[in-house]
Amino acid sequence: MNTVVRIENLVKRYKELVAVDHMNLSIEKGEVFGLLGPNGSGKSTIINCLLSLTQFDKGEIFVFGERMRADNYSVKGRIGVVLQNVAVFDELTVYENIDYFCSLYVKDKAKRKELVKEAIAFVGLEEFVKFYPKKLSGGLLRRLNIACGIAHKPELIIFDEPTVAVDPQSRNKILEGIQELNRQGATVIYTSHYMEEVEQICSRIAIIDKGQLVATGTKEELKSMIQTGETIRVEVPELTSEVLFGLEKLSHVLSVEYNDGLATIKCSGGRHNVLHVLEYLNTTGTSFGRVFAEQPTLNDVFLEITGKELRDEVK
Numbered sequence: 001m002n003t004v005v006r007i008e009n010l011v012k013r014y015k016e017l018v019a020v021d022h023m024n025l026s027i028e029k030g031e032v033f034g035l036l037g038p039n040g041s042g043k044s045t046i047i048n049c050l051l052s053l054t055q056f057d058k059g060e061i062f063v064f065g066e067r068m069r070a071d072n073y074s075v076k077g078r079i080g081v082v083l084q085n086v087a088v089f090d091e092l093t094v095y096e097n098i099d100y101f102c103s104l105y106v107k108d109k110a111k112r113k114e115l116v117k118e119a120i121a122f123v124g125l126e127e128f129v130k131f132y133p134k135k136l137s138g139g140l141l142r143r144l145n146i147a148c149g150i151a152h153k154p155e156l157i158i159f160d161e162p163t164v165a166v167d168p169q170s171r172n173k174i175l176e177g178i179q180e181l182n183r184q185g186a187t188v189i190y191t192s193h194y195m196e197e198v199e200q201i202c203s204r205i206a207i208i209d210k211g212q213l214v215a216t217g218t219k220e221e222l223k224s225m226i227q228t229g230e231t232i233r234v235e236v237p238e239l240t241s242e243v244l245f246g247l248e249k250l251s252h253v254l255s256v257e258y259n260d261g262l263a264t265i266k267c268s269g270g271r272h273n274v275l276h277v278l279e280y281l282n283t284t285g286t287s288f289g290r291v292f293a294e295q296p297t298l299n300d301v302f303l304e305i306t307g308k309e310l311r312d313e314v315k
Helices: 043-050 094-103 109-123 138-150 168-183 195-201 219-224 241-248 273-283 298-306
Strands: 003-014 017-028 032-036 058-063 079-082 156-160 187-191 204-209 212-217 231-235 253-259 262-267 291-294
Touching: 003 043, 003 187, 017 043, 017 058, 017 187, 017 212, 032 043, 032 168, 032 195, 043 058, 043 156, 043 187, 079 138, 094 109, 094 138, 109 138, 109 168, 138 156, 138 168, 156 168, 168 187, 168 195, 187 195, 195 298, 204 219, 204 298, 212 219, 212 298, 219 298, 231 273, 241 253, 241 262, 241 273, 262 273, 273 291
Parallel strands: 032 187, 032 204, 079 156, 156 187
Antiparallel strands: 003 017, 003 058, 204 212, 231 262, 231 291, 253 262
């Protein structure tokens, strides 16, 4: 694979605060690259440095093999940005907004007309081309924001939490659109606090905390880094302290929590954990109902590596 983004020893300080601390990161052509971290971890600063919107104190950033600079317009023309905060003009219609942003990169009017038409069809806004942004729902407004960022057909697209506060139908539409853009050849950088989205679309993931890269890899590689394995949840109407203590002593059991008739048992690796738990409950005469088991999630990875639960960061 060809490297699209290469960040070398990046440092960015805001007075005494080190926002990015000697960051090294590479993103390959064709990836959907997830950039994860709690609020204040340095994600936005990294993106701003990547786009040369913010000057940094140390390091180098290369995009498409060229050193990124504020005046490197040939490289910037190959990048699309879709920010969390919708950035469109209320005074312009849907069509006029997309045409305006596309015109920043494409001067030929005939070519731009085709690109704008394609972008409108891609996000499904054909029925709303004459609408003004204030007349659009939150989900449609997000689609307009995406169309403005991708109309010029960029090779690298940065999506910064594009599904915040949208309905499930619009969220699915957006995620499907990102995957289609990737299939068409775009490399994608994706930030989100929604772990299920990242697991669904990202081919590789980096976890950032306190300005440092703490882990990177595929979701399978990240999950293999942590101690937490299978999580078992058992509906137990009554669980005595003696049985709870016994569950904690079972092989491969890391922890047991019991709240509102539900026992949550976290295990580290091992096979047949569910069988062992149920056999123990049977031998102690403990009645139980439904049983659920799931493999570790990205949120488990994040919690163990950083000590924070990413879903709690959502405002």
